[in-house]
Amino acid sequence: MTYRFPSLNGLKAFEAAARHQSFKAAAAELGVTPGAVSQQVKRLEASLGISLFRRLPQGLLLTREGGAYLPKVSRAFDLLTDATEAVAPALNGRKLSVGISERLIAHLPKGWPRHSKALDAYIRETRISEDVELIWSNDLDALLLDRQTRQANLSEHEIVAGDGAHAFFIVTRYGLANCRQTQAIIDELSR
Amino acid sequence: MTYRFPSLNGLKAFEAAARHQSFKAAAAELGVTPGAVSQQVKRLEASLGISLFRRLPQGLLLTREGGAYLPKVSRAFDLLTDATEAVAPALNGRKLSVGISERLIAHLPKGWPRHSKALDAYIRETRISEDVELIWSNDLDALLLDRQTRQANLSEHEIVAGDGAHAFFIVTRYGLANCRQTQAIIDELSR
DNA sequence: CGGATAGAGTGAGATTTTCTATGCCTTGCA
DNA sequence: TGCAAGGCATAGAAAATCTCACTCTATCCG
Numbered sequence: 001m002t003y004r005f006p007s008l009n010g011l012k013a014f015e016a017a018a019r020h021q022s023f024k025a026a027a028a029e030l031g032v033t034p035g036a037v038s039q040q041v042k043r044l045e046a047s048l049g050i051s052l053f054r055r056l057p058q059g060l061l062l063t064r065e066g067g068a069y070l071p072k073v074s075r076a077f078d079l080l081t082d083a084t085e086a087v088a089p090a091l092n093g094r095k096l097s098v099g100i101s102e103r104l105i106a107h108l109p110k111g112w113p114r115h116s117k118a119l120d121a122y123i124r125e126t127r128i129s130e131d132v133e134l135i136w137s138n139d140l141d142a143l144l145l146d147r148q149t150r151q152a153n154l155s156e157h158e159i160v161a162g163d164g165a166h167a168f169f170i171v172t173r174y175g176l177a178n179c180r181q182t183q184a185i186i187d188e189l190s191r
Numbered sequence: 192m193t194y195r196f197p198s199l200n201g202l203k204a205f206e207a208a209a210r211h212q213s214f215k216a217a218a219a220e221l222g223v224t225p226g227a228v229s230q231q232v233k234r235l236e237a238s239l240g241i242s243l244f245r246r247l248p249q250g251l252l253l254t255r256e257g258g259a260y261l262p263k264v265s266r267a268f269d270l271l272t273d274a275t276e277a278v279a280p281a282l283n284g285r286k287l288s289v290g291i292s293e294r295l296i297a298h299l300p301k302g303w304p305r306h307s308k309a310l311d312a313y314i315r316e317t318r319i320s321e322d323v324e325l326i327w328s329n330d331l332d333a334l335l336l337d338r339q340t341r342q343a344n345l346s347e348h349e350i351v352a353g354d355g356a357h358a359f360f361i362v363t364r365y366g367l368a369n370c371r372q373t374q375a376i377i378d379e380l381s382r
Numbered sequence: 383c384g385g386a387t388a389g390a391g392t393g394a395g396a397t398t399t400t401c402t403a404t405g406c407c408t409t410g411c412a
Numbered sequence: 413t414g415c416a417a418g419g420c421a422t423a424g425a426a427a428a429t430c431t432c433a434c435t436c437t438a439t440c441c442g
Contacts, residue, residue, distance in 0.1 A: 001210070002220055003268040004346045004368045005275045008199030009400075019192070024418065029193055036401050038420065043400095046327070047344040049280045049366035055419060057409040065278045072274030076267045077194040083263030084196045087256045089240045136237070152428075153238035155195045175240035177195040200429075215389060227430050229391060246390065248438040343399075 010044035011073055013037045014052060018070045021060050031148045031156070085178035095124035096141040096181045102128055104146045107166045108189075116188055122181040135173065142182060143171040162191040201235035202264055204228045205243060209261045212251050222339045222347070276369035286315035287332040287372045293319055295337045298357045299380075307379055313372040326364065333373060334362040353382040 005011075016026035017037055027034040045051050052066035062070065100108070105128075113119040113126060127140070132151055134140040148156060148169055155177035159168040168189055176182055196202075207217035208228055218225040236242050243257035253261065291299070296319075304310040304317060318331070323342055325331040339347060339360055346368035350359040359380055367373055 002207075002348070003203075003265075003272045004348060004365065005268070005271040006344065006365045007399095011271070012194075016193075022418080032400090033402055034419075035403080035421085039400080042420090043344055047346075047365045048275065048278060049364035050278060057418070059418070069274055069278045072270060072277070074194075076270040076274065077196070079263060079267040079270065080196040080202070081194045083260055083267065084239070086263070087239060087241060087260045153197065153234055155197075155238075157193070157195060173240035174195065174197040174238045198428090213389080214391095223429090224431055225390070226392080226432080230429080233391085248389075248436095250389070 006044055006047045010040045010047070012077075013040035014044050014066075015070065015073050015077060017041055017053070017060065018062055018066060019074075021062075023060065029158075031150055031158075081178060084174055088175045088179045089173075091176075091179060091181065095122055096176075096185075097124055097139070098126045098185070099129035099131070099134060099140045099143040100126050101130045101143075101145045104144055104168065107146070107161075107168075113185075113188070118184055119188055122184045132171065135171065141172065141176055142185070144185075145169045145171060157186065159186050159189045161189060197235055197238045201231045201238070203268075204231035205235055205257075206261065206264050206268060208232055208244070208251065209253055209257060210265075212253075214251065220349075222341055272369060275365055279366045279370045280364075282367075282370060282372065286313055287367075287376075288315055288330070289317045289376070290320035290322070290325060290331045290334040291317050292321045292334075292336045295335055295359065298337070298352075298359075304376075304379070309375055310379055313375045323362065326362065332363060332367055333376070335376075336360045336362060348377065350377050350380045352380060 012030065013026060013036075016029050017023050020026050020029065023034045023037045023041070027037045030037065041052065045053075050065045051063055052069065054061040054063055098113075109115065113123050129140065130143065130145055132143065132149070132154065135143060135154065146166075146168065148158070149171070150156065151171055153174075154171050155174045156169055156171045157177065159170060160166075161168070170182065170185060172182055204217060204221065204227075207220050208214050211217050211220065214225045214228045214232070218228045221228065232243065236244075241256045242254055243260065245252040245254055289304075300306065304314050320331065321334065321336060323334065323340070323345065326334060326345065337357075337359065339349070340362070341347065342362055344365075345362050346365045347360050347362045348368065350361060351357075352359070361373065361376060363373055
C-alpha cells in the first residue's frame with residue numbers, strides 16, 4: 001500500500017483559503033503572506049489538474065470540485081489532529097511549566113495565572129523567557145509569546161484575547177499542542 | 192478552526208517506515224535515501240516529544256505510542272487519497288494519452304498495449320516520450336518511465352512487473368493518480 | 383576469532399521548495 | 413477620479429529536505 005496525494009502545504013493552504021473564502025485571511029491564519037497562499041493553491045490546482053477556486057475581484061468562490069474537496073480534506077486534518085493529540089507524551093495530569101515573554105506580562109490578565117482557579121490545575125510554574133531551546137531541552141512545556149516566530153517543528157497557535165485588543169502565541173511541541181493543559185491556557189486567555 | 196499537526200513529510204516517512212518496519216524499505220518506497228527517512232522520523236519524534244520506534248540492530252520496533260499512531264495516520268492518508276481521487280478531473284470515461292519512455296519498450300509485454308483488451312477501454316494512444324512538459328500542457332495524461340524521476344507536484348507510482356524482473360514508474364497529475372484508467376494500466380503491468 | 387554484511391545514525395554541503403518583497407491590474411466605492 | 417482591497421506575477425532570499433560519505437553495532441559464516 002502506498003498513498004498518493006499532493007503536498008500537505010498545498011492542502012493546508014487550500015483548506016484555510018476555502019474556509020475563509022479569502023487568501024488574505026488564510027495567510028493570516030497560517031502566518032505567511034497572501035502571495036505564498038496564492039502560489040500554494042495554484043500549485044495544488046495544477047497538480048490536481050482542476051481548478052478549486054474562481055477568483056473574483058470581490059474575493060474567492062469555491063468551484064464545484066473545490067466544494068467537494070474541502071470537507072474531505074478538513075476531515076483528514078481532523079483525524080491527524082486527533083491522532084496527534086492522542087499520542088501526546090504521557091503527562092498523566094502533570095502540570096505544565098510555562099515560559100512567558102517579558103513584553104507580554106503587561107497585557108496578561110492581572111495576577112495571571114495565579115488568579116485563575118482553572119489554571120491552577122494545569123500550570124506548575126511560569127518563568128520569564130522566550131527561549132525556544134528550553135522547550136527542546138524539556139525545561140519548558142510551553143512558551144507564551146507576543147508575536148509569531150514560526151518555529152520549525154513546533155506548534156505555534158494564535159490566541160486572541162476576548163477583548164480583541166491583544167493576540168498571544170503559544171508554542172509547544174506538537175505532542176502537547178492539543179492536550180487538556182494547553183487547551184485550558186488557550187481557553188483562559190481567550191476570554 | 193485551525194488544525195495542528197506536524198509536518199506531512201515526517202508523517203509520511205513515519206507511516207512508511209512503520210508499515211515496513213524498516214527505514215531502508217521505507218526509503219525505497221518513498222524514493223529517497225534511508226538517511227532522509229531517518230532524519231524525518233527523528234524530527235517528527237522531537238516535535239511530538241515522544242519516541243515512535245525502538246531502534247534495534249536487527250531493525251525497527253514500534254513503540255506503544257508509535258503503534259497507536261500508525262493506524263490513525265494511515266487512515267488520514269486514506270481519506271486524503273480518496274478525496275483526491277474523487278475530485279479527479281472529469282474524464283467521463285475519456286481514454287488516456289500515454290507517453291512511454293523509449294528505453295522501456297523492450298520490457299513491456301509484447302504488443303503492449305494493443306494486445307490487452309482491458310486497456311483498449313482506457314488508452315486512446317501511446318507515444319514515445321519522456322517529456323513531463325507534455326503532462327503540464329495536457330498533451331499527455333500519463334507517462335511510463337523506466338526509472339524514478341521525482342517530479343515535483345506530480346504523482347509518481349512504482350509498478351513492479353509480475354515477474355519481478357522490471358519496475359516501471361507511472362507519472363500523472365495527482366488528479367489522475369487514482370482514477371479507473373490509471374489503475375487499469377497499473378493492474379495490467381503488474382501481472 | 384576475523385571478516386563481511388546489513389541496518390541505522392550523523393553532519394556537512396548541495397538542492398529543492400517555499401516564502402517574502404514589490405509592483406501591477408482590476409473592481410468597488412466615495 | 414482617486415483610493416483602498418484583493419489577487420497575481422516574478423525575482424531573489426530563506427528554509428526545509430536530501431544526498432553523500434563515513435561510523436557504529438550486531439549478526440552471520442567460515
